[in-house]
Amino acid sequence: MKKLVSREALGIAKSILSHGSACDNCLGRQLAQISTGMTNNERGRIVRKALSEKKTKKKCVICNGFFQNIDKYARMAIKALKEIEFRSFVVGTVMSSDLIKREESLWEDVGIEYCETFKAESNRELGKILERRTRTRVDEKKPEVNVILNLAKNKIELQINPLFVYGEYKKLVRGIPQTKWEKYKETVEDIIAKPFMRESRGSGHAMHAAGREDIDARCLDWRPFVFEVLNPKRRGLKLEKIRKEINRSRKVEVENLKFSDKKEVVMVKSLQPDKTYSVTVSFENPVQKKDLEKIKKILGKIEQKTPKRVLHRRADKTRIRRVKDISWKRINNKKLEIEIKGEAGLYIKELITGDDGRTKPSLAEVLKNPAKVETLDVVRIHLNE
Numbered sequence: 001m002k003k004l005v006s007r008e009a010l011g012i013a014k015s016i017l018s019h020g021s022a023c024d025n026c027l028g029r030q031l032a033q034i035s036t037g038m039t040n041n042e043r044g045r046i047v048r049k050a051l052s053e054k055k056t057k058k059k060c061v062i063c064n065g066f067f068q069n070i071d072k073y074a075r076m077a078i079k080a081l082k083e084i085e086f087r088s089f090v091v092g093t094v095m096s097s098d099l100i101k102r103e104e105s106l107w108e109d110v111g112i113e114y115c116e117t118f119k120a121e122s123n124r125e126l127g128k129i130l131e132r133r134t135r136t137r138v139d140e141k142k143p144e145v146n147v148i149l150n151l152a153k154n155k156i157e158l159q160i161n162p163l164f165v166y167g168e169y170k171k172l173v174r175g176i177p178q179t180k181w182e183k184y185k186e187t188v189e190d191i192i193a194k195p196f197m198r199e200s201r202g203s204g205h206a207m208h209a210a211g212r213e214d215i216d217a218r219c220l221d222w223r224p225f226v227f228e229v230l231n232p233k234r235r236g237l238k239l240e241k242i243r244k245e246i247n248r249s250r251k252v253e254v255e256n257l258k259f260s261d262k263k264e265v266v267m268v269k270s271l272q273p274d275k276t277y278s279v280t281v282s283f284e285n286p287v288q289k290k291d292l293e294k295i296k297k298i299l300g301k302i303e304q305k306t307p308k309r310v311l312h313r314r315a316d317k318t319r320i321r322r323v324k325d326i327s328w329k330r331i332n333n334k335k336l337e338i339e340i341k342g343e344a345g346l347y348i349k350e351l352i353t354g355d356d357g358r359t360k361p362s363l364a365e366v367l368k369n370p371a372k373v374e375t376l377d378v379v380r381i382h383l384n385e
């Protein structure tokens with residue numbers, strides 16, 4: 001406390017006041033580093049008293065009356081936040097060019113040795129009022145809402161941070177893509193989104209999954225995903241209710257829903273599990289029983305050029321993936337049911353057909369018999385191997 005009324009501090013305070021009428025906050029803020037453990041307002045009051053200066057009702061020339069009117073901004077923020085369910089927030093300030101000029105010219109005069117910035121104080125002080133009146137808390141790291149005090153536009157803007165929910169899904173029917181795709185009207189994402197959007201009143205959504213199955217393939221094992229709701233107005237979702245509703249679609253089933261975060265999106269996207277597929281394959285010519293053992297020749301390394309069917313949207317590259325296991329069941333002399341365990345990224349359809357020599361070896365090649373995929377399902381996602 002002694003230092004606060006030192007000659008140096010009082011000298012600074014005097015020069016501030018030479019700019020015109022200044023509020024306690026602005027006085028105290030320039031001396032913030034001198035004496036801690038109190039607010040700028042308290043600090044300013046002490047200095048003012050030491051200078052025998054009277055408190056003035058005039059508009060502060062430093063903050064242009066902001067701190068004298070902070071309650072008005074708090075009310076604006078509370079009004080903007082009224083429709084939104086949140087537990088944590090952080091305040092950010094956009095200063096007007098006029099305020100920036102005022103702060104800079106003050107610093108030129110009194111120096112910046114002991115000061116705190118206008119923004120640091122406006123963020124903190126508005127934050128304290130909002131914490132108290134909305135019974136929420138400031139969270140710098142993971143706020144649910146960013147309250148932007150825009151003093152250039154004299155308004156409060158809100159950025160509602162997305163809501164993330166982790167889950168795992170099965171796709172029980174063929175013919176729906178995982179996410180928006182060309183002419184398809186329904187997607188796995190849409191089916192999952194429906195209850196989420198209604199309950200959260202968000203403005204949009206995104207689906208982040210650990211890989212995707214082909215549109216015409218079912219996915220009969222649980223595939224991890226993170227569902228992201230943009231601008232949610234409600235966060236306290238009843239996940240069990242949402243799960244049940246999705247599962248009633250009979251097209252997509254979900255389980256293990258839990259609140260998540262952005263980090264998990266990265267984690268889920270980086271998963272590259274092996275997968276086991278069940279494929280029904282029909283052949284042009286009858287497959288002789290003695291030839292069946294040749295199927296094992298496709299175990300091991302497979303060289304795949306980008307399949308023709310995806311060439312229009314992917315670069316033409318050669319990739320090497322492994323077939324780790326294979327077994328088969330004869331349905332008739334021209335049809336087999338094959339189970340293939342392959343490394344992440346292995347193109348299964350091309351492994352069967354050979355894709356005009358772009359995948360080597362292929363089932364058609366080792367059996368010397370043109371082959372076609374009738375149905376394809378993901379039956380296992382080997383997450384923990």
Ligand SMILES: [Zn+2]
Nearest residue numbers: 023026060063
């Ligand atoms: Zn002020």
